[in-house]
Amino acid sequence: MADAAPTRARRPARQPRRSVGRAGVGRPGVVWALPGALFFVFFAVAPMLLVGALAFTDWDGIGTPSWTGMSNWSRLWDDPETHQAIRLSLVLTVLTWVFQTPLALLLGVWAAGRQRNRAVLSAVFFLPLLGSSVALALVWKSLLDPNFGLVADIGPALGFADGDLLGSSNGAFGAILFVTAWQFIPLHTLIYQGGARAIPRSLYDAAAIDGAGTVRQFFSITLPQLRNTVVTSSVIMVVGALTFFDTVLILTKGGPGTDTTIVPYLMYKNGFQAFDLGYASAVATILVFVATTVSLLLVRLTGFAAMRSTREGM
Amino acid sequence: MRIPRSRSTLRASTLTAAVLLFATALTGCGSGGPGGSDDGSLDVWVYQDASTKVQREVIKRFNKTSDIKAKLTEVPGEGYSDKMRTSMGTPNAPDVFFNWGGGSISDFVRKDMLLDLDPAIAKDPELKKAFIPTILDAGAIDGKHYGIPMRGMQPVILFYNKEVFEDAGASPPESWDDLLGLIDTFKGAGVTPFALAGTDAWTELMWVEYLVDRYGGAGVFRKVQSRGMAAWDDPAVLKAAQTVRDLVGRGAFGKNYKSVNYTADGASTLFAKGKAAMHLMGSWEYANQKANQPAFAKSGLGWTTFPAVPGGSGDPRSVVGNPTNYWSVNAKLKGDERKTAIEFVKFAAGQDYSKDLIANGDVPTTSDAAALLAEHENPDYARFQYDLVKRAPDFTLSWDQALPATYTPPLQTAVQKLFNGQLSPAGFVDALKGM
Structure with a gap:
């Protein structure tokens, strides 16, 4: 509070000066964006360019990187493990979207209502988001222990005899899918809850008068009104799924064999276990490229870039 | 890392x-x-x-x-x-x-x-x-x-659970035949013969290291270190890989070893609770058990050497580990x-x-140091380790640490795939040669 007071006092004195310089428009100038822009350049753009350059070198982390031209890239092209990683990452991303979106959407819309116990239950659903990914993955690792974990009891019912879930390719992949969904659905629920709250009450009132039931209202009002929210949530979800890492590191270490080695884990394996930083940079560059393309495509194809309002004609 | x-x-x-x-x-x-x-x-x-x-x-x-x-x-x-x-x-x-x-x-x-x-x-x-x-x-x-x-x-030691051995009327293996016999004994008793943490590939690597050492001696891996990956061609490596498949096929590691971990104490708990009879692990297992199952570490934990294999030319006194x-x-x-x-x-x-x-x-x-070991909190265990290492003609450093870092991930992946049945013994040798 002590800081806030003088700031507030200074503000009126500055305001007129700035308005004069900018023909009365009170918008902040380029200078205001400088700290943020510099931070972004130093900690995001510059490292990304460096990684792009490293992808054309051979570097083991000590000494000087040596230029090797396209050799990392031709290796990438031929490496079956990389192909598998890209395939697994894409499948994981699609399944993540298919699995998380409907659940988050329904939970979010439900949480936007005014039912009894809603606040309490929403708070409970929100809990997984508060834990650290590493701690949560460790908890799940214990739950998935085939002899002492939960999966020892329920594994056979799921089709994993002897609780051998992490040891089977599909089981381990499913575990990653499930644990990350369990962890991130609350975030998307929150986004949908916010979106659903912003839908004008009058639309529902009018629909009710016309005789529309809950289901009809959901499909004719809620869903179309949430169009932009769906895009926002999907972009976060897709980019998030392409960069899942800690859950894989702790839960499966990319195994069994390489059957859950998705691209970010492959990058870590090459970079920080093999110290083959040139090749790891090439993998990272691919990841940056794919994630950027996918999110741009999503934004383009859905018309989100035009920022068309969902309230047109109201 | x-x-x-x-x-x-x-x-x-x-x-x-x-x-x-x-x-x-x-x-x-x-x-x-x-x-x-x-x-x-x-x-x-x-x-x-x-x-x-x-x-x-x-x-x-x-x-x-x-x-x-x-x-x-x-x-x-x-x-x-x-x-x-x-x-x-x-x-x-x-x-x-x-x-x-x-x-x-x-x-x-x-x-x-x-x-x-x-x-x-x-x-x-x-x-x-x-x-x-x-x-x-x-x-x-x-x-x-x-x-x-x-x-x-930190040598790798074959630990056993004394109580489980007593219940089964068994004694620690002194030969490979003993070991194979014990697999059947414990399977019959409903106990997993060997605890194995299949999600942590380095625990499986210990088996391969010992088997290669017993079949072909410490020279096999020394050759890999000095001449490069083509030296994995040694028949001892293939023989070791076949033995691994044989052990897996006999049920030596139970049915769900692929999902068991070491880092969250999955394998050690299995072993300490008597659900597994033996555990091939580094000497730190004692400290680990002392921290988590103190009673077991004190009186239930037994230790012995890795037995020789039939037809093997390696010196059975050699050890692997750190x-x-x-x-x-x-x-x-x-x-x-x-x-x-x-x-x-x-x-x-x-x-x-x-x-x-x-x-x-x-x-x-x-x-x-021999004279000082009486001061150790567990003098028997300390003496066993010290003598084991002192009379060993060779102490092979764990492969994943002896080879340059760039080989660690492919080595571990190949070993895990061998144990999981995703690679045949011949495929395993090829994978190592191709690193």
Whole structure:
């Protein structure tokens, strides 16, 4: 509070000066964006360019990187493990979207209502988001222990005899899918809850008068009104799924064999276990490229870039 | 970050892994942080864990005798490899530092960053005699010594659960036939013969290392180290891989070993609770059991050697595992600083140092430590380890640590695939040759 007071006092004195310089428009100038822009350049753009350059070198982390031209890239092209990683990452991303979106959407819309116990239950659903990914993955690792974990009891019912879930390719992949969904659905629920709250009450009132039931209202009002929210949530979800890492590191270490080695884990394996930083940079560059393309495509194809309002004609 | 070497502290350290990943990313920038010898003192880096207090003590003793003072930097365990690697070649590099020998320093040796200690060892016959020769040699690269042993030994031992053996009326295996017989005995009793943590590939690697050693001797892996990956062609490697498949097929590891972990104590608990009869693991298993199942560690834990295999030419007295950790000296040190650094690493050969190690529960690698072992908290276990290592003609450093870092991930993947049945024995050999 002590800081806030003088700031507030200074503000009126500055305001007129700035308005004069900018023909009365009170918008902040380029200078205001400088700290943020510099931070972004130093900690995001510059490292990304460096990684792009490293992808054309051979570097083991000590000494000087040596230029090797396209050799990392031709290796990438031929490496079956990389192909598998890209395939697994894409499948994981699609399944993540298919699995998380409907659940988050329904939970979010439900949480936007005014039912009894809603606040309490929403708070409970929100809990997984508060834990650290590493701690949560460790908890799940214990739950998935085939002899002492939960999966020892329920594994056979799921089709994993002897609780051998992490040891089977599909089981381990499913575990990653499930644990990350369990962890991130609350975030998307929150986004949908916010979106659903912003839908004008009058639309529902009018629909009710016309005789529309809950289901009809959901499909004719809620869903179309949430169009932009769906895009926002999907972009976060897709980019998030392409960069899942800690859950894989702790839960499966990319195994069994390489059957859950998705691209970010492959990058870590090459970079920080093999110290083959040139090749790891090439993998990272691919990841940056794919994630950027996918999110741009999503934004383009859905018309989100035009920022068309969902309230047109109201 | 390679495989964590001090596995007894793994459980806690996994928790901090992600935090440290971030931290190493920052320290990697080389800005600030401890290091550098500009202030005229000797900068000593050590892997921080329960054993660090031994190094704290030796620094105190050393500084009483020396004009140039040594200063200890304790680097949190999980990030040690990364930090060591990113600092070497920068002005922040340590003067003397802890390492695992073999692959952990071979890249530094190639770039002439480490001091060859052979002249110092040649000048001081006492120093050479001070350590068990196999241990001193296990840290050598291309026949030259770059490290002085400075921590306890960590051989891989075949542990067994005494109670389970008593219930089954069995005795520890002395031959391969005994071992195969025990598999059937315990399967009949509804007990998993061997606990195995299949999600942590390095635990499976121990089996392959011992089998290759028993079939073809320590020379097989030495050939790989000196001649490259084509040397995996040795028939002993194929034979070992076939034996692994045979063991898996007999149900030696139970049915769900692929999902069992070591880092969250899955395998150790299985073993301690009597659901598994035996466990092939590094000597740190004792400390691990003491922390989690103290009663079992005290009275239920038995240990024996890995048996010979039929038709094998390897010496059954040989061991595999982590011989010890080493001090290495940075080659950039000159004149008095270099002399002081060599004086400092020699302190690890002293009796005071060995006593501190024993008080800490470690088994020292010095050749005169036998008389001191009575002071160990478990003298029988300490003597077993010490004798095992002392009479071993060869102590093979774990492959994933002996080979340069770049081979670690493909090696571990191939081993895991072999155990999982995703690779045939012949495919396994091909995978190793193709690394």
